[in-house]
Amino acid sequence: MDVSAMQYMPAIEASAIDELLKQWQNTYPEMGVLALLPEAEKATVPTLQQACAARGVTLVGAVFPALTESGAFRSQGVWLLRFDRMPYAALYPDLPRDEDALQASLDGVVNGLMPHLDGDGVTLFMLFDAMVPNIGTILDELYLRLANRVRYMGANAGSETFQPMPCLFDHERIVQNGVLLMLLSPHHGAILEHGYGVPEQMITATSTEGNRILQIDWRPAFEVYQELARAQYGVEIDRDNFYQYAVHFPFGIVRANGVIVVRIPVALEEDGSLFCVGEVPANAVLTLLRAPEVDSVHTLETMVNALTELNGPLDGRELLVFYCAGRRLHLGIDAATAELQGLQQRTAAGRIAGALSLGEIGSGTQWGYPLFHNATLVASAWQG
C-alpha cells in the first residue's frame, strides 16, 4: 500500500478519493488534506469537499493555473497532500485594503495564530488569492507582529488570465480575495530563488497605486516601457503584442544585497498604466529585466544546496514546489520543464508535488526578511 503523503490523481473520482482517504485514515486518524487543483478542474471542489466531509477529514485547498508533477506541467487531476496530523489552518476571505481595517484584520489573524505557536520549527504557509493587491504590505505587517516566531513561505492561487475567481477553499467554502493560512510544524521553511541578474539602467515608478504603475520617470508607464524594451533589447512592444512580450520583460525592484524582486506586468490599462502581480511602492526604483538573464543552473544549484542545508539529504524526500506561471511564460515551456526536471534530478526527491503559482512568498535565506516575489521557484520539504 502506498502511504506516501503526496498523491497525484489524474482523474477526480469520488470513489478513488474516498478509497485514498480511507487508507490514510487507517494509519493517520488525525490527518487532514491540502488539495492543489488546476484551474481546469475548479468545478470539482464540491466533490473534494463532499468526499472529505463523508470521512470527517479536514480539507483545505487552492486552485492554481496548473499543477507540476513528475517534472511536467499538468492541467488535469489533483494533488492531495496529507498532513499526518491536521495543523492549525484558517481561511480569511475578502482581506481589506483600507489601512485601518487591514490593521484590525491582521490583529485578528495573529490572535488566531498565537495560541498555536509552540516551540521552534514552525512555518507559516500562506496561500493568497493573486488578486489581493497588497500582499507585500500584509507580509510587512505580519513580520512586525510575528517576527521570527515562524518562518514564512507561500504562493498565490487564482487564474492565469488574472480574472477574479474564487480559488481558496476549505471543507465547506470556496472564497476569493483572501488568504489560507497553515502552521506547518515541525518544518524548516522554504527556499526561494529566481536567478535574475541586475541590468545597468534604472527607471523610477513615479506614480503607483498598489500593484498598478501609472507613471515611469514622470511619463505614462507604457510609453516608457516601450522605449526601454526598444532601446535595451531591440523589441517593439505595442498594445497588440503586449501580452505576448510583457512576461519576457518584467520589472525588477533593486535591493541593496544585489538581489532583485521581480514584478511581472500582466495587464495594460486603457490609460497606459501597467498592472503587476504584487505591489510596487510609489517612487520605487525599477529596472527592466529580460528572459536570457535568468541563470537556471545557478538557480537550481543555489536552491538545492539551501534545501539540503535546511533539511539534510533530500534523497527520497517529499518536496513541495511552486513554480511561477510568469517564469514559465518567460522561459518558455521547454526551459521551464527542464528546470522542473533539473530540480527532480538534483534533489533525487521521492516525490515533488507542486503548482504553477501567480506570485511567491519566501526569503533568499532561511532567516531573511519575507518578501513577495514574482518569477521564482519556492521549494520546501513537505513535512519536517
Added chain:
Amino acid sequence: MNREHVMSVLYDIALVIGGETSVRPLLTKTVQRILYHTSFPTGLVFLDPPTATGTATIEVRLDAAVGDFGFNRLVGKPLNIPTALLEGPASVIEDPELLRSLTDATRPYGACLRLPIDHEGVILLLAPRLPTTQLPLTHVFQPVMTNLAKALLLCRHNDAFAASLVAERDMAEQSLEETEEKFRSITSVAQDAILMIDDKGMLAYWNPAAERIFGYTAAEAIGNDAHRLIVPERYLQAFEKGFAGFRQTGNGPIIGKTLEIEALRKGGDEFPVELSVSALQLDGRWHAVGILRDITTRKRNGAALRQSEASLRKALLGTIQAVALMVEKRDPHTAGHQLRTARLAVAIAHELGWPADRIEGVRLSAIIHDIGKIYVPTEILSRPGKLNELEIELIRSHSQVGFDIIRNVAFPWPVAQIILQHHERFDGTGYPNHLAGEQIIPEARVLAVADVVEAMTSHRPFRPASSIEEALEEIARDRGTHFDPEVVDACLRVFREHGFSFEELPAGAG
C-alpha cells in the same frame, strides 16, 4: 552593484524616512526597509544612549525592534547592551561571543551591522551570519543615517506637539463631559419639562420630566415638530407665526416671558402649563428652550380657594349688611341711605376711571359707612328738630365707632379708613381728625360727596328733601372747599351727562 544601483537603494530608504511624521513609525519603517534591502532579519534601535560610560555594558532604552520577538516585547524598556556594540562608528561586527550577551535574543546571532544615527542613537542589524552583499555597508548608509537623525528631531517635535494637542483635547473633552453630566443630572431630576426646539421647529431635547408630563418618550418626541406635538390647534397659527420670526432673529412674542397656557398630552388631553421660553444660539442657529410646569393641581386648588374666599366674603358681607340694615331700621328716616349712597359712589368711581376691584371696595364701604350709628340712641337719630352740642358730638362719633367695629375685619380694601374719613372735608373742616386734601384717602372723598348728595335728596326729620339740582348746586359751591374738585366734577357729570338716578332704589325703601 554600480553607483546607480546604490543610489536607487538610498533613494528608496530616504523616501521612507521622508514619509513619516512620528518617531515610532519612522524607526519601524526605516528599519523594515533596511532589512528588506540587506537581508538582515533583525533590527534594533536605541535612541539617546549615554556617552562614554567606560563600562562593559550600557543601560539603554530599546526604541524599536523588528524581526526578533524576544526584543519586540521589550520595546520601550531599558536593556543592558554591550558597550562594544553600541559605541563607535558604523562597522560590521562578526563576534558570536559578544552577540551571545544579547540574552533577550530568540535566535543565535553571529553578525551585526552598527549604524550610528549621528548623535541621536544607533541601529543594530543582526543576522546569524553576514548576508552576502557587494555593498560597503558601513559607508553606504551614512547619508541616510544623517537624514534619519534630522527626521527624528522633526518627528520628536511633532510628537510633542501632537501630544500637547491630545492633552488639550482630552482636557476639553473631560470638561465637556463633566458639563454634560451636570446638565444631564440637572435636567433629568428636574420636575419641570425641559425641551429644546431647533430652528426648523423640531424637538432636539426632551428631558425625563417631559416624558412623564406629556407621555411621549424622548425617542418618540425628538426629531418631531414640537408645535404639532404639544400645542393645541387653536394656538398653532400664532405659534408658527411667532416662530418664523424667531428662527431669523432669536426674538419672538413669548421669548423671555412666562405665561400660562394649555398644552396637549399624548392622547390629545389638554392641560394647563406655565411656560417660560428662552432663546439659545447653537452653531449659528437659533434654538428655543422651553420650561413647562404642569399647573393642573395649582389651577384646581386656586379655583377652589377663590371660591372659598368668595363664599366667606359673601357671608361676611351678608353679616355686615344685616348689621347695617339693623342700624337703618333704628332710624326709618334714613332707611336705604347706605345702599343709595353706595350706588352713587360706585357711579362716581366709574366716572373717575377707577379699576373694578377698587370700585368694589368703595361699594362695600358705602354700604356700611354708617354702621357706627349703632351706638347712637334711636331717639336722637329719629327726633326732628335741632340737636344740642352733646347730641351732635354723639352723632359725629359714628365714623370713629364704625372704624373701631370694622378695623379688625380683614378686607382687601381700606374699608375701616374709608368709614373713618367719610366726614372729613377737603379743606380740613371735617371730623373726626380734621384731615385735608391728600391726607384723606380718595375713596373717602368719593364717599363724602355721594353721602351728602344722597342725604340732601332724602327726607330727614329736621328738614325737607332738596331736589337733585339743589343738591348738585350745593356740592358745586363747596367744590374745592369741602369736596375734592375732581370728585365733584365727576358727580356732576354722572347726573347731568349720564342721567344718574336714585329711582331704582327709592328713598325710604330700605
